[in-house]
Amino acid sequence: MDESGKLIAIIGDEDTVTGFLLAGVGHRTVNTTNFLVVKNDTTVSQIEDAFNRLTARDDIAIVLINQHVANEIRHLLGSYSKTIPTVLEIPSKDVPYDPEQDYIMQRINMMLGAGQS
Amino acid sequence: MSAQQVAPTRMALQMYKGKLLGAKKGYELLKKKSDALKARFRKIAKQIHELKQVMREDAATAFFSLTQAAQYVAGDFRGKVLDTPRPAAVRCRARTDNVAGVKLPVFESYETGSEAKDNIGLAGGGQKVGQCRDKYKAWVENLIKLASLQTSFVTMDEALKVTNRRVNALENVTIPRMEGVISYINRELDELEREDFTRLKKVVEKKREAAAREQALKNELAAANKLLETDEALAASAAVSGGDDTMLDEFDTQEQGDVYF
DSSP states (O other): OOOOSBEEEEEEOHHHHHHHHHHTOOOBOSSOBSEEEOOTTOOHHHHHHHHHHHHHOTTEEEEEEEHHHHHHTHHHHHHOOOSSSEEEEEOOSSSOOOGGGOHHHHHHHHHHHHHHO | OGGGGSOOOHHHHHHHHHHHHHHHHHHHHHHHHHHHHHHHHHHHHHHHHHHHHHHHHHHHHHHHHHHIIIIIISOOOHHHHHHOOOOOSEEEEEEEEEETTEEEEEEEEEEOSOOOOOOTTTTTTHHHHHHHHHHHHHHHHHHHHHHHHHHHHHHHHHHHHHHHHHHHHIIIIIHHHHHHHHHHHHHHHHHHHHHHHHHHHHHHHHHHHHHHHHHHHHHHHHHHHHHHHHHHHHHHHHHHTHHHHHHHHHHHHHHHHHHHO
16 A cells, blocks of 8 residues: 555544544554544643644644634644644634634735735 | 955956856846745735635535534444544645745645445435545645645745845845945055056156256257357357458459449
8 A cells, every 4th residue: 555645634623533534534553643533621731742743743744723723722833833744724613714813824814915005 | 344355456356346246146036036936925825815715615515514414314423433443545745846946845635545445324324424525525635735835835935035035135235245345446446556657657757857957968068069169160260261351351342343333
């Protein structure tokens, strides 16, 4: 089987992770997974831990993270400076997507706004 | 400024002229690169903007179809999906795109062909589950596109900053400094030339003066000699022509008397 490609990691609520796993993104081996299901009782330190673990792996190219989860670890994302893996904020089922909170979108809006004025 | 440390010689001037030329060329090229990057940067920003909107709709439909499938048709299969061990079927490979010398990562998704064969929805709603899977797959595709764009955006932002800094450094520091050095050398060389010219003029003047003095001396000498000569000649001729005169006088008067009267 082709193992050369990189994986997509997911940190998110149950619905998001299920859907992506259904689509075939999940990768579960004996001791590691590339996803974390954030439930109501998941602590912030667990999320931080998972984020650090996933971004430190070199076989992961993209980390998808639910926006409401991203808000919990905003301090980590703010200081995150690596290009790969790319961290991508995605909407979740319960919380509508707010482009204002995504820092890339903030930059783009600022740039496009500044360009048009 | 460093201009004071440069030796004001023609060689240094030549060298700095070459350097200035190089700096100007480099400035032009970097400016072009910066413009190219900027154009691409804007395009990417716009694409991200659009794709984020698309992604929102994707997400909504995907969640909706998952809810449909899980809640109403196939029963809650989320736990089963989460707990099934499996290798990743969708992976992405990174390719690099080159924009004006800046390498941008581009992710491409591909399927490994190990399609998960879990028996979800066997009892009912299999079609719904399949639809849901397709929705999520489409979403993943878009997300991967978005991820490459976003990575490009960040990389390009960095590259743009560096390039702009270089352009500005060349424009506002390096080129003026070289021009300063060149003008300093030119001034010094001109000064030297003027000094030389004045010195030459002075020398010529002195020489001329000396020549004139010599000439004057010579003239005086010559004049004195001549005077002496003429004096002698006069004295000699006076001595010789004493008798002649009287003879001629007599002759003249005789003749004149003959002719006129």
